[in-house]
Amino acid sequence: MSVEQQTAATEVQATAAAEAQQENSNLLEVRDLKKYFLIRKEWKLVKEKVPVAPAEPAAEQAEGEGEEAAQPEAQPETAESAPEGEGEAPQEAFKTKHKLEYRKTYVKAVDGVSFNIAQGETLGVVGESGCGKSTMGRSILRLLDITAGSVVFDGKDITKMKAAELRKIRPQMQIVFQDPYSSLPPRLPVGEIIGEAVKVHGIVSKSDYRDYIISVMRKCGLQDFYFDRYPHEFSGGQRQRICIARALALKPKFVVCDEPVSALDVSIQAQIVNLLKELQDDMQLTYMFISHDLSVVKHISDRVGVMYLGNFVEMGSKNAIFNSPMHPYTLALLSAVPVPDPHYRVNRIILEGDIPSPANPPKGCKFHTRCSHCMDICKEVAPKFIDYGNGHLCACHLYPQE
Ligand SMILES: Nc1ncnc2c1ncn2[C@@H]1O[C@H](COP(=O)(O)OP(=O)(O)OP(=O)(O)O)[C@@H](O)[C@H]1O
Ligand code: SF4
Ligand SMILES: [Mg+2]
Numbered sequence: 001m002s003v004e005q006q007t008a009a010t011e012v013q014a015t016a017a018a019e020a021q022q023e024n025s026n027l028l029e030v031r032d033l034k035k036y037f038l039i040r041k042e043w044k045l046v047k048e049k050v051p052v053a054p055a056e057p058a059a060e061q062a063e064g065e066g067e068e069a070a071q072p073e074a075q076p077e078t079a080e081s082a083p084e085g086e087g088e089a090p091q092e093a094f095k096t097k098h099k100l101e102y103r104k105t106y107v108k109a110v111d112g113v114s115f116n117i118a119q120g121e122t123l124g125v126v127g128e129s130g131c132g133k134s135t136m137g138r139s140i141l142r143l144l145d146i147t148a149g150s151v152v153f154d155g156k157d158i159t160k161m162k163a164a165e166l167r168k169i170r171p172q173m174q175i176v177f178q179d180p181y182s183s184l185p186p187r188l189p190v191g192e193i194i195g196e197a198v199k200v201h202g203i204v205s206k207s208d209y210r211d212y213i214i215s216v217m218r219k220c221g222l223q224d225f226y227f228d229r230y231p232h233e234f235s236g237g238q239r240q241r242i243c244i245a246r247a248l249a250l251k252p253k254f255v256v257c258d259e260p261v262s263a264l265d266v267s268i269q270a271q272i273v274n275l276l277k278e279l280q281d282d283m284q285l286t287y288m289f290i291s292h293d294l295s296v297v298k299h300i301s302d303r304v305g306v307m308y309l310g311n312f313v314e315m316g317s318k319n320a321i322f323n324s325p326m327h328p329y330t331l332a333l334l335s336a337v338p339v340p341d342p343h344y345r346v347n348r349i350i351l352e353g354d355i356p357s358p359a360n361p362p363k364g365c366k367f368h369t370r371c372s373h374c375m376d377i378c379k380e381v382a383p384k385f386i387d388y389g390n391g392h393l394c395a396c397h398l399y400p401q402e
Contacts, residue, residue: 025119027117027118027119027121027154030115030140033114035110035139036147039359040105041103042102046101049095049097050095052092052093107358108358108359109132109135111311111361113312120285120286121286122280122302124297125305125307126294126304126305126333129355131308138175154169172253175258176244176258176260177260178262179263180264183243186231190227194242220241220244220279221271226242240260240263248279253286254285259290261273261291261296277300303315304316306329306330308367309361310361311385312395313327313394316391317390326392327395328371328373335348351370356369383397
């Protein structure tokens with residue numbers, strides 16, 4: 001083997017090894033995840049066209065025995081206008097029948113999403129209100145029962161786990177909610193709130209319990225004497241720190257941050273986001289960071305996924321999404337971000353109309369009802385979510401579909 005061939009073979013091996021390592025370093029692998037909510041069950045009267053059997057000679061015999069006997073149940077109608085002339089094939093006739101049907105209506109909150117999150121990475125998730133961000137986050141943690149698909153966490157398929165098995169890995173997967181006011185029990189002191197699950201899961205021994213909780217509180221910027229105080233005595237930012245401390249006290253590997261700063265004012269938002277980043281470096285945490293705020297997502301994320309009506313429409317590195325977005329919906333979202341420069345003119349892309357109902361999503365590309373680039377194919381065929389290089393995925397007919 002020549003030196004060039006050997007070098008080429010070594011490069012191929014190195015690439016394969018890097019890919020294999022990337023594969024192995026995925027903490028979370030989500031495949032075709034669906035979460036549908038059943039919102040209505042009803043009996044509905046529906047019309048149905050049924051073919052009428054050709055008239056038999058017996059019908060002639062019935063002549064004279066009363067007109068009703070010779071009449072069909074409903075007046076038949078032909079599929080096409082009656083043919084003229086002899087020798088042509090008889091046209092099939094239909095009659096309309098009514099029948100009762102039992103119908104179930106589902107909200108397709110998450111409609112088949114697939115992605116990976118690598119160990120230590122932050123995946124930002126953005127999208128309009130109601131597009132399914134929270135439902136996806138909760139389904140991944142199995143706080144909601146999923147409709148279909150699989151979630152592999154740290155090499156284990158948690159979608160098939162029984163309750164007892166799931167309970168064991170619960171501490172490793174935590175969530176921080178949007179509203180720091182309603183997500184804390186008002187009758188428990190802060191130390192109890194943070195430590196409750198620590199006791200249940202036996203994270204530390206009884207003798208080390210208080211010291212451990214205080215050390216977690218300090219990490220999250222809470223003072224020691226807060227241990228015996230109650231949630232109503234704290235501001236929104238402090239409460240969110242308590243929520244973060246409660247999640248981190250369980251030594252998790254993966255945390256879903258579901259709009260953790262949306263309810264806070266801007267200066268406190270920055271503190272909490274910086275705290276989350278510091279804790280990530282300190283504890284090698286992996287985050288899914290859900291937010292409406294693109295500037296916050298840009299600050300904290302390594303990769304970003306853009307969701308629309310239950311699916312990702314674009315996903316890629318932070319730089320790819322913010323510097324070279326592909327999907328018209330991403331372009332519209334980015335054009336709405338305020339720029340702190342009075343001389344900079346932004347061409348805002350205004351999306352017409354509301355997000356369609358996830359109970360009855362549009363056919364083809366779900367964004368076609370609001371897209372200024374919509375083509376005929378968009379109304380019929382759903383675009384594939386394709387990698388256009390370096391993990392930059394997009395689902396849009398403006399780009400090659402092969
Ligand atoms: N328990 C439920 N029962 C029925 N429908 C639900 C339920 N929870 C959520 N949905 C519906 O699922 C869709 C997605 O909701 P979800 O809360 O995941 O959106 P979101 O993207 O997190 O919105 P927001 O940004 O406002 O938090 C919405 O249409 C919502 O009405
Ligand atoms: S597939 Fe068509 S409708 Fe959908 S975003 Fe692309 S251009 Fe617009
Ligand atoms: Mg939400």
